[in-house]
Amino acid sequence: MSTETIAIEKVRKPLFTAKDRKLITDPLNDDNPITVQVLGICSALAVTVQVKPALFMCLGLTFVVAMGNFVISLIRNLIPSRVRIIVQLVVVAALVTVVDQALKAYAYDVSKELSVFVGLIITNCIVMGRLEAFALANKPGPSVLDGIGNGLGYSLILVAVAAVRELLGSGSILGFPIIGQWALDLGYKHNGLFVLPPMALIMVGIIIWIQRSKNQKLIEAN
């Protein structure tokens, strides 16, 4: 008698399933933290005068959301639900301190420019929102992806707004002059309104307007 056993082929999960990919791509458009969930607006208004600080802000936030999601997801079964907010805050505060110190050590000028807004990542609704809505109920792997996805979605809008504001407000991008002296000689002037925070709000509004008119999923039935 041969002891034939039915070979159970172990279904290997591919490294990136379609579901995982959606975790990254959804926040870029359909579920964008800024334009659809309308979270993290304060920092979007404050740090988008120029592209460089906006980029550092994006890096910092993406790092904090991804790592925060990872850590909270690891200990999600140990956290009593009554004190979960305080636990989340401790984790996030630790991560933000790391980011803040790293910026001070390696990019001091940017750190000065961002000033209080790095510290305010702690209160950024996107961070707490993802911890509450995703990391507490999912495994560490997807949680990291979700964090990266939301960080990128935030970054996409921030960099777009910052690019327009820096170009029209100061005539440069990342500090490189785009609008040359010849244009200024012809009578062109930089638009002071783009340096003021209200224009960031209007820019975000315009992005929401365009996105909603293009993206069928976001058109509300009424």
Added chain:
Amino acid sequence: MKPLKRIVENFEPHFAEGGKWRKYWPLFDGFATFLFTPGHATHKGAHIRDGIDLKRTMSMVILAMVPALLFGMYNVGYQHFLALGEQAAFMDMFLYGMWKVLPLVVVSYGVGLGVEFVFCIIKGHQINEGYLVSGMLIPLVCPPDLPLWMLALAVIFAVVIGKEVFGGTGMNILNVALTARAFLFFAYPADISGDKVWISGVSDQVVNGYTGETALAQFAKAGGDVAAMGGQSFASQADFLWAGFIGLIPGSVGETSTLAILIGAAILMITGIGSWRIMASVALGGLAMGYLLNGFSGAFPENAYLAIPPYYHLIFGGFAFGAVFMATDPVTAAQTPTGKYIYGFLIGVLAVIIRVLNPAYPEGMMLAILFMNVMAPLIDHYVVQGNINRRLKRLNVATHG
């Protein structure tokens, strides 16, 4: 009129259902109904209290603005030649001013109507003439030498962000013309405020230390001594006041002449288009706040603006123009009669507060009206709620008592 009507009728089939230019129906419809009162009537329940439609209303407002426009053209030339110290004939002054002001009007209308047409065609809406009035108001509240491309940008911003995003004419929260001006004020402050812009054609030449600050600022700086003012000087305060009332002082194109604005106000009031409640309460609010602040002038001598006689606020700067043409905008003002009094009064109060306590913003009237535009629905809400509560109480008394 007959041949014109025939042309319109000949073109109609091309734009009507099934015609080759169907897409551009709003464009045709806009022009046709602008020229002739449309023949169609309302099918469902009508709520019109008056036979005159939107287009006729708008035309009347433009008519009311004509005195201010014509006087503005003359004054632009007058200030120019006065600052250069040259003698010029009346027509020379007028033509110089016209040469400066007409391009502003053309650009404002061209760009603004262009944006409106594009939006109407995309959305398939009817073209309505909300922009006809805004298009005339915008050049009137700009300095005469404003670069045309800036004006064009401001118009695009005001029409798209101020109006179209909210759903077009009649749906806007903020006054469109003031949105354009606010855009210019914050985007290009050097070209719309300060002491270089109010007199046309002299910004690049220094004429004997002649300053072109607004008349009120000069007056405040000279401590009320009209003979020692940096720009034009006057023999007596009465002369100065008279010049301000007639409008022979530097300023935006259409806002210097209180007299021309009053003629416009009379037209608006007689035809019932502009709300006299708002105009009167703005003036009252300005005066009340002016007297209150003036009372403190002894205590704070370092603020020269406190010492300005309160009624000066009504005559100089954009106060009168704002009260008559901007605050009365039927879309953005409060709708209830009581609300109109509150709305107007607070505009006057805020405008004078900003002028006197923050001279860095000479645009008190603009900011006051924009702020109250935002508050108008809130005022109406409480007025309506108050009325409901009063009537409920009466009902309860009637049933229980």
